[in-house]
Amino acid sequence: MFYKPSVKYLGHVAIVRAPLESGESLEKFASQILSSSPRVRTVVVVEGVEGVYRTPRIRSIFGEPLTETFHRENGIAYKLDASSLMFSLGNSFERLRMKRLPERGETVVDMFAGVGQFTIPAAKSKAEKVVSFELNPKAYEYLKQNIKLNKVGDKVEAYCDDCRNSPKYGLKADRVIMGYLHGTINYLPAALKIAKHQAVIHFHELARPNEGWRDLYNLCVAEAKQNGVELQLEGWRVVKTYSRRLWHWVLDLRLSQPLFQPSCDR
Numbered sequence: 709m710f711y712k713p714s715v716k717y718l719g720h721v722a723i724v725r726a727p728l729e730s731g732e733s734l735e736k737f738a739s740q741i742l743s744s745s746p747r748v749r750t751v752v753v754v755e756g757v758e759g760v761y762r763t764p765r766i767r768s769i770f771g772e773p774l775t776e777t778f779h780r781e782n783g784i785a786y787k788l789d790a791s792s793l794m795f796s797l798g799n800s801f802e803r804l805r806m807k808r809l810p811e812r813g814e815t816v817v818d819m820f821a822g823v824g825q826f827t828i829p830a831a832k833s834k835a836e837k838v839v840s841f842e843l844n845p846k847a848y849e850y851l852k853q854n855i856k857l858n859k860v861g862d863k864v865e866a867y868c869d870d871c872r873n874s875p876k877y878g879l880k881a882d883r884v885i886m887g888y889l890h891g892t893i894n895y896l897p898a899a900l901k902i903a904k905h906q907a908v909i910h911f912h913e914l915a916r917p918n919e920g921w922r923d924l925y926n927l928c929v930a931e932a933k934q935n936g937v938e939l940q941l942e943g944w945r946v947v948k949t950y951s952r953r954l955w956h957w958v959l960d961l962r963l964s965q966p967l968f969q970p971s972c973d974r
């Protein structure tokens with residue numbers, strides 16, 4: 709439930725989040741946006757986001773029914789259908805960080821690629837190779853288009869698959885991006901299997917404000933221990949405020965000494 713209408717812009721699409729009871733006033737709000745912002749052609753009203761694919765729940769569309777749009781940010785163009793795919797504008801600094809952090813020669817694995825929110829910046833970095841997994845065929849189609857659009861096809865390998873299958877691809881990652889919320893911990897075992905010794909894992913999740921990063925760190929350390937490895941916290945940051953009770957955090961975790969020598973190849 710959203711408490712007051714708010715609006716964000718993805719290219720020519722205005723995305724309004726509004727309280728359920730807003731009724732007619734919503735139409736007024738949408739027509740105000742359409743008349744006052746020349747670049748806006750379509751207003752999409754979103755009630756929430758649901759499911760594993762994080763699909764926006766659309767309530768109504770005003771103006772032209774053109775929901776496919778281009779968003780430009782940090783020298784990157786993203787094409788997507790704003791009525792069926794999530795693109796969080798609040799994550800823009802994190803996208804920039806993924807363009808700045810990878811070092812020369814790195815293999816980066818993006819476990820939840822979406823339309824390329826982190827894959828494209830990582831491919832524009834000094835990294836040698838980016839391997840991306842995306843489960844939703846629709847998001848995957850846009851991911852492929854965005855790889856072409858941004859001319860990074862020589863660096864990116866993209867798979868329409870569950871990232872939990874990533875260990876089957878024989879990958880050895882220097883950096884793993886886990887850009888997902890609502891249960892990211894369930895995917896940490898796969899990330900630990902593909903991460904090299906000393907690799908960095910960017911672990912995204914929601915937690916309480918202020919000290920929530922501590923809860924997430926303890927959760928990750930416990931999961932890593934179960935998998936026979938140790939994690940060290942290199943840093944954490946608030947990506948954005950998600951709701952009154954939850955912040956979106958990212959923890960930078962470095963895989964340190966294995967607790968024991970695992971029998972599988974690492």
Ligand SMILES: C[S@@+](CC[C@H](N)C(=O)[O-])C[C@H]1O[C@@H](n2cnc3c(N)ncnc32)[C@H](O)[C@@H]1O
Binds near residue numbers: 841843844870
């Ligand atoms: C909300 S989007 C986030 C995209 C991007 N990582 C970001 O943080 O902006 C999460 C994406 O993960 C995908 N996804 C969910 N479960 C997955 C899985 N098991 N393997 C690969 N992709 C998955 C969803 O389809 C969705 O496109």
